[in-house]
Amino acid sequence: MILKLLALGTLPVGLLTAAAAVFGPTVAVIEVNEGGEDGHRFVVPLPLPVVRGTLLVSPAKDLLAENPDWKRVAPAAGRLLEELWKAPDAVLVRVSEPDESVTIRKQGGTIRIDVTGESERVRVRVPIAFVEDVLRRVGDGNLTGRELAISLGRLPRGQLVEVLDGTDHVSVRLY
Amino acid sequence: MIARTRFPVVLALASCLAGPAVAQAGRDDPWIHISVHERQAGGSSVEINVPLSVAEPALALAPDSALARGRVRLDAGDVSLAKIRRLWMELRETGDAPFVTARDSVSDVTVARAGNLLDVRVTEMGGDGETVRLRVPVALVDALFAGQEDHLDLVAAVKQLQTTRGEVLTVEGPDSHVRIWIDEQPSSGT
Numbered sequence: 624m625i626l627k628l629l630a631l632g633t634l635p636v637g638l639l640t641a642a643a644a645v646f647g648p649t650v651a652v653i654e655v656n657e658g659g660e661d662g663h664r665f666v667v668p669l670p671l672p673v674v675r676g677t678l679l680v681s682p683a684k685d686l687l688a689e690n691p692d693w694k695r696v697a698p699a700a701g702r703l704l705e706e707l708w709k710a711p712d713a714v715l716v717r718v719s720e721p722d723e724s725v726t727i728r729k730q731g732g733t734i735r736i737d738v739t740g741e742s743e744r745v746r747v748r749v750p751i752a753f754v755e756d757v758l759r760r761v762g763d764g765n766l767t768g769r770e771l772a773i774s775l776g777r778l779p780r781g782q783l784v785e786v787l788d789g790t791d792h793v794s795v796r797l798y
Numbered sequence: 799m800i801a802r803t804r805f806p807v808v809l810a811l812a813s814c815l816a817g818p819a820v821a822q823a824g825r826d827d828p829w830i831h832i833s834v835h836e837r838q839a840g841g842s843s844v845e846i847n848v849p850l851s852v853a854e855p856a857l858a859l860a861p862d863s864a865l866a867r868g869r870v871r872l873d874a875g876d877v878s879l880a881k882i883r884r885l886w887m888e889l890r891e892t893g894d895a896p897f898v899t900a901r902d903s904v905s906d907v908t909v910a911r912a913g914n915l916l917d918v919r920v921t922e923m924g925g926d927g928e929t930v931r932l933r934v935p936v937a938l939v940d941a942l943f944a945g946q947e948d949h950l951d952l953v954a955a956v957k958q959l960q961t962t963r964g965e966v967l968t969v970e971g972p973d974s975h976v977r978i979w980i981d982e983q984p985s986s987g988t
Binding site: 696698699700702703706707709710711712713714715716717718719720721 | 827829840842843844845846847848849851852854855856858859984985
């Protein structure tokens with residue numbers, strides 16, 4: 624009896640986990656912290672299913688109709704990312720200057736860009752699978768809201784962007 | 799008994815999980831490394847390490863005005879690229895020897911073949927006596943000249959680089975040191 628109850632209890636958790644795995648992150652949290660004594664703090668949670676749902680029902684209009692150059696470069700850019708995805712983790716670019724440094728590294732399925740200055744720091748994580756998926760859809764034809772909604776499901780959880788400028792702090796994180 | 803029956807399942811699961819990782823770790827694809835270092839203390843430095851397999855799609859990203867189908871048009875001034883190509887075809891058959899030695903009040907230029915390398919040395923006369931030295935594999939120059947008329951074939955050069963290992967280009971200047979090389983290591987190790 625206890626085992627049955629336990630099994631029934633774990634079922635919703637399993638289903639939720641499976642759904643999260645299939646549909647990707649569910650919330651994007653944008654957080655802005657202004658430094659200083661009078662600094663403000665904003666936290667904006669963005670429910671991704673709503674964003675994706677809106678995109679799914681949006682008119683089937685090509686989002687890049689006015690940017691034909693994107694369609695020209697998309698297949699090659701997609702192949703480039705595919706090769707990068709297959710490559711082992713490595714530091715791809717490192718620029719060191721007396722007052723600034725830039726590092727671009729491939730780590731797992733992401734490209735991490737790290738810019739460090741005297742008083743600022745920018746960290747960006749670019750999910751390769753997501754960008755590759757978008758580029759493939761662009762290369763295959765039109766990028767509509769529906770196609771973009773499907774691609775959004777390939778975003779990984781975790782921090783996407785972090786900007787530290789003096790005492791100000793901005794971050795975008797997916798949950 | 800239970801352990802014995804579970805073992806194949808665990809093994810299959812482990813194989814599925816480890817397979818892609820092993821396949822990636824075992825890749826011996828060539829990586830191209832570019833390193834630029836300023837010589838003065840606290841000088842800037844740039845290090846680039848990319849799998850060579852990304853070079854060809856990267857060429858396709860260049861705008862058509864700069865690079866048409868992997869071929870770049872070279873404006874060589876008074877001397878046409880076709881003439882330089884013909885000259886190269888004749889000179890490359892000679893053994894290890896200086897092809898060109900030119901000296902005037904401004905610079906001293908030597909172009910020579912040293913084994914499989916084309917060795918170019920330019921020394922500035924006067925001033926700080928800057929010396930620039932380029933060492934480029936002969937096969938790479940051949941591939942570049944595979945283009946027609948006034949075009950250099952960058953796609954052919956990239957294909958040639960796939961089989962090249964070691965130094966591709968070095969430039970020794972008084973202020974900076976530039977090095978391009980290919981190996982199978984993802985990190986430059988500099």
